[in-house]
Amino acid sequence: MTTRLREVDVVIVGLGWTGGILAKELSEAGMRVVALERGGMRGTNPDFAIPQIRDELKYAVRNHLMQNPARDTLTFRHSPTEPSLPMRQLGSFLPGEGLGGAGVHWNGVTWRWTGIDHAARSYYEQRYGKSFIPSDMPIQDWPMTYAELEPYYDKFERTAGVSGKAGNIRGTKQTGGNFFEQPRDRDYPLPALEPSYSQILFNDATAQMGYHPFPRPCANASRAYTNPDGSHLGACVYCGHCERFGCEANAKGSPHITVIPKAMAQPSFELRTHSWVTKVMLDSTKKKAIGVAYTDVSTGEEYEQPAAIVALCAYAINNVHLMLLSGIGTPYDATTQKGIVGKNYCYQPGGGGVTLFFEDRIFNPFMATGAFGIAIDDFHANDQFDRAAMSALGGATINVGQSNGRPIGYRPVPAGTPRWGAAWKKATAKWYLRAMNIGVTASNMPNRYNAYDLDPTYKNVFGQPLLRLTYNFLENDKKVIGYVAQKAAEIARSLKPASMTGPGMLGDYNIVPYQSTHNTGGAIMGSSPGNSALNKYLQSWDVPNVFVLGASAFPHNSAYNPTGPVGALAYWTADAIKTKFRNRPGLMT
Amino acid sequence: MRGADVEKGKALFEQCAACHSVDGSGDLDGPSLKGVVGRKAGSLEDYRYSAAMKRSDVTWDATTLDKYLTDPQAFIPGNRMAFAGIVDKSERDDLIAYLTVATK
């Protein structure tokens, strides 16, 4: 039996960064908001307290803060001609579950995407001609400019306590910041963190080669900070347990210590945990959502929550899944290239990195933060970088982070070392402290076959079809990695290591080893219903009282991590709902 | 030598504010500091402390607070506070002066 509940103004599906921002902004504006979170309640104390939070096996290997694939997962194949099989265990990416979502266990890298990202098609057409873009690469411009989003980036950076150094304040270049940065209104709220030894070496080497190194912006607080909402963040202690862990020092910008408590303080806000939304309910016209259906997974009871606005904030993958399960928009068919929902899935190619081994240098890899690092953008945000030389679109950042030295996962040894036995032990003991990595993070352009749809065979615990992911790395990705990896190798050689491994070649996508939780696309935004599922306010063209937040809206993936624009767009959408939609519900223009 | 500056100490307390209140307000991650001066470490009934803190046999006063705030892990090894300490002696003096007044 299904219990029908009293109607509210807004129902939010998933309470991570985007849901938390909406929950706070809309409940503070007096709207009645209910958030449905499929996972449990959690907080810094006791859930992320020392010493238990330092349990690498539990959190980093067994993924205890993440989605449980036994309940729901997706199936995966490289191309439409292959059988798609379930991702039975998490690996390549780690969607969150529980209060705060992946915003609890992220590393904290917080970029603003660039003008090239906003003008993904027009930039290449103008500079290189239409024929430079392969016919099977459906890239498109964002429906808003960087300048329009700038105040919202600023707002997110201040909420999350981002540490960094501006490179361009209102058109004036700033020494020490990113030379290629788009103009920003003011500097980051916090100064950059103290660099590691490896980062100093990289900084000096790249500067000497004429590149433009700068500290990577990150939501690891370089000192104690009180954000504009009055939320307190502690100072980062460089513990090396960011990604896959919650922060015991409240030093990582996370929704559970910022926006969510502010929403919870509002009488018009209600949180329901263990509430798994199975469907957005539409009326008979299929053009209006009337609420959501959900199951309390702690009792098995089923509910309907009517609402005037439905906001899908359930992580990029799950948003697309819910749209397809609910019949919102037309599903994309890669064969006919008709339809929209599921289109332009993108990810984050890596594999161009280099590990450097030094006889006489000590890096202490365990003194680390999730996101601090030195980066160069000369092969990415630099619009003068000649893509014709690599005959590919996009680019890659070259970075030295130092995110952790946790020993189950981090044990660098030179190429040719056995994986076990006496020689392996000797090499592991020798090189653990004496290795550093230079990473290459590449953009990912869409391809007509890289897409989601519903799987015809496999089901989740609710008996619903799993999402099916068809995806592989393609020619463009291999060229970008191949080109930029050689630049990374040149930088590495200039440091004169005793030996180095890599760079590797980008092969087929493998869903087993962790790469990044940067799954983008599937419910993309654009200028018209013909090219997108969502308009510029992340509002469904087909069902205008449904908003779909998160990286599912990105028509391609940048070399930059997604959380910066994810947060900025959440504030942007919240603003549009408060100032436009609330007064005049319907499709906004 | 200058005297301790309560106002400066109040500003320095921002380093603590993510987890502690001086007046018992809020439901924060660390124990309330209300009445901390003169209190036995690990003794608030409604807070679950680490075994290290409970075993510490420390009573908080200007001297012990100074030692703890210099390097919390050195003074009470294995305690759960995720804080590196304050290197600058005059900053510690300011903070302790503030705590002494504000937590009464």
Next chain:
Amino acid sequence: MKNKNRRDFLKTVGTVGATGIAAAVGGDTSVAGQSPAGSPAGRVLLDPAGGPVSHAYTFLTAPEAAFIEAAVDRFIPADDLTPGGTDCGVAVFIDRQLAGAWGSGDRTYMQGPWQKGVPTQGYQSPLTPAEFFRAGIAATNAYCRKTLQKDFDRLTVEQQNKVLQDMEQGRVTFEGTVPAQEFFNLLLGTAMQGFFADPIYGGNRDKAAWKMIGFPGVIAIYSEHIKTYRNKKYDVEPKSILDLS
């Protein structure tokens, strides 16, 4: 140190911690001197701190335990750096993992239908990890009996290394459901988890693996050290969750 046997090593290394293992397993009260070295299951050794430490197993049968002990001692041979894998608790770790939630298929999508798939699609076996291990051990022993007339744990060290290398390189094919290379990778991966995880799980006894590489463990407050330990070794006695609990 190289030629010393395990018990001598354990008696001579005096450190703190690890007594929790004995308390957690308990049961067997025999002492080290009465137990032949290398006997597979239910053996008790002296803890570095002086108390008895059980190598009792809950999931593994005696022949399976013998297999796992031999394998982890090949992966992590005793040398100047650490005791062997078994004496570091790695076999006990694997046993507890197989007996626990992970071994039973926790956080794993277990619904059919099942197809073999390609390696880039990941784990596709209908077996839980514990069942997979059990079948893998049986298949390895069957292979060893067929080619070398003995179970894996009865082979010489050289023979054991050769079998493991052949499995790793994909040079052997097992009869039955478990692919040799896939089993090898799971076995090696789980052993490495045991060697390097916090000692609360039974492996990495006496934080031997952390000491070997210089990982300081779990307090990890480095706000000052990030500046003061650039290109400088941070030498401390590592701390584990076990130490702080």
